Amino acid sequence: MTMWDGRFGTSPSKLMHEFNASLPVDQVLIEEDIAGSIAWAGALSRARVLTAAETKRIVRGLRRIRDQYRQGKLRLRTTDEDIHMAVERMLTGMIGKAGEKLHTGRSRNDQVATDFRMFVMRALREVHASAGLLQKALVRRAERDKAVIAPGYTHLQQAQPVSLAHYWLSFVFALEREKDRLDHAIRTADVMPLGSGALAGSGFSVDRRALAKKLGFSRVCENSMDAVASRDFVMEALAALASFGVLLSRYADDLIIWSSAEFGFVELDDAWSTGSSMMPQKKNPDSLELIRGKAGRCIGNFTRFASTLKGVGLAYYKDLQEDKEPLIDSVTTAGMSLEVFAEAVRSCTVNRKRIAHRLDSFLFATDLADYLVRKKVPFRTAHKVVGKIVAHCIARGAALDSLSFKELRGFSRAFSQDVLEIFSWPRALAARNVEGGTGMRSVTAQLRTAKGLVARKRK
Numbered sequence: 534m535t536m537w538d539g540r541f542g543t544s545p546s547k548l549m550h551e552f553n554a555s556l557p558v559d560q561v562l563i564e565e566d567i568a569g570s571i572a573w574a575g576a577l578s579r580a581r582v583l584t585a586a587e588t589k590r591i592v593r594g595l596r597r598i599r600d601q602y603r604q605g606k607l608r609l610r611t612t613d614e615d616i617h618m619a620v621e622r623m624l625t626g627m628i629g630k631a632g633e634k635l636h637t638g639r640s641r642n643d644q645v646a647t648d649f650r651m652f653v654m655r656a657l658r659e660v661h662a663s664a665g666l667l668q669k670a671l672v673r674r675a676e677r678d679k680a681v682i683a684p685g686y687t688h689l690q691q692a693q694p695v696s697l698a699h700y701w702l703s704f705v706f707a708l709e710r711e712k713d714r715l716d717h718a719i720r721t722a723d724v725m726p727l728g729s730g731a732l733a734g735s736g737f738s739v740d741r742r743a744l745a746k747k748l749g750f751s752r753v754c755e756n757s758m759d760a761v762a763s764r765d766f767v768m769e770a771l772a773a774l775a776s777f778g779v780l781l782s783r784y785a786d787d788l789i790i791w792s793s794a795e796f797g798f799v800e801l802d803d804a805w806s807t808g809s810s811m812m813p814q815k816k817n818p819d820s821l822e823l824i825r826g827k828a829g830r831c832i833g834n835f836t837r838f839a840s841t842l843k844g845v846g847l848a849y850y851k852d853l854q855e856d857k858e859p860l861i862d863s864v865t866t867a868g869m870s871l872e873v874f875a876e877a878v879r880s881c882t883v884n885r886k887r888i889a890h891r892l893d894s895f896l897f898a899t900d901l902a903d904y905l906v907r908k909k910v911p912f913r914t915a916h917k918v919v920g921k922i923v924a925h926c927i928a929r930g931a932a933l934d935s936l937s938f939k940e941l942r943g944f945s946r947a948f949s950q951d952v953l954e955i956f957s958w959p960r961a962l963a964a965r966n967v968e969g970g971t972g973m974r975s976v977t978a979q980l981r982t983a984k985g986l987v988a989r990k991r992k
């Protein structure tokens with residue numbers, strides 16, 4: 534028996550029921566579904582479709598179901614098709630006839646779109662908060678590591694010295710853009726479909742604006758067909774979450790490399806690592822590897838749902854039911870990844886000695902060229918001169934900062950005594966106090982900005 538079997542001769546086959554049922558997935562919408570139904574009952578009452586007594590019974594019943602759910606006492610029946618049917622069936626079982634009136638003027642099409650938009654907003658806000666936690670951990674780390682001078686890499690080749698805080702802060706600012714993307718996705722979802730009926734608008738003149746306000750929406754959908762058909766809010770959420778995955782994966786990749794014996798820049802805390810079943814000495818940065826690996830899910834979930842949506846005309850087709858699984862998976866994956874990353878960053882050890890030891894004198898090469906430029910040598914010439922000096926050093930197995938003034942002078946007359954001052958790490962950083970640079974003053978300013986970002990409340 535189903536709620537729509539009036540025109541049917543037989544029930545769906547067992548296999549069809551299983552194929553069609555979305556309850557195992559959409560039961561997480563129960564809070565939203567009940568809130569939506571309570572608001573709907575109120576709207577029907579104000580539209581004089583329900584009597585005050587009927588409304589009261591419905592609202593009481595729905596609240597009771599919610600209490601049972603919250604106390605873990607609710608047992609959902611696998612014979613229900615989805616959470617909307619399950620709640621309605623339980624309500625009618627509980628209060629009788631009045632329960633049968635709740636679905637007046639409403640369709641599961643506008644109901645599910647409303648529930649899911651509410652769910653997406655709630656879930657994205659949680660991911661937003663988790664991103665804030667990671668930013669906080671990174672800011673704290675940056676404060677601690679301000680004085681640590683590390684090799685900065687491009688192409689995984691040592692490039693120029695940077696403050697380690699500069700590196701951590703790069704992550705904070707990138708996360709801020711991800712949060713902006715989430716905010717945008719939340720705004721897209723923040724439009725209420727309820728009152729749109731199956732596609733043509735409810736047959737009862739309910740006050741949609743009052744409904745929206747009650748359910749925490751800022752706006753109502755302008756067009757009932759668009760309201761039940763649109764799922765671009767899901768795509769946008771999935772795209773924002775995929776972008777999170779990509780970002781986290783890139784930083785995880787760096788830290789995985791930095792945890793290797795070859796680098797040894799950082800060591801993850803034992804609590805965020807795992808061992809090998811065979812090699813007793815192993816300590817693997819699995820937390821970071823999983824963050825990198827799971828990013829694939831978030832990318833896949835976007836592609837997966839976009840592929841479903843592209844074939845679906847207006848207004849509602851059952852294909853749209855496929856929107857929930859990828860979204861739930863992406864939200865869970867991104868949220869957990871952010872939390873794990875925050876803990877890994879908070880608890881890892883930075884091996885300052887090892888980092889200092891790894892600073893290669895060739896990291897001064899650009900500073901040496903800049904020195905010549907300040908002595909009026911055209912940059913291209915300076916680049917060539919320093920290139921020759923580097924080749925000379927490599928051939929002799931000598932460090933760049935081991936050359937004497939006289940030796941340097943042999944490469945260019947533009948060198949004077951003060952050239953040797955170039956070979957100082959703090960000086961190399963101090964030369965880069967340009968806004969956004971790695972100089973101590975610039976990094977301090979960035980840190981101030983970053984602290985402002987993490988202290989800011991979401992609107």
Ligand code: ARG
Pocket residue numbers: 555559614615641642645849851853854
């Ligand atoms: N479980 C469905 C979904 O998630 C609810 C909407 C069903 N609507 C319908 N017309 N059959 O999309």
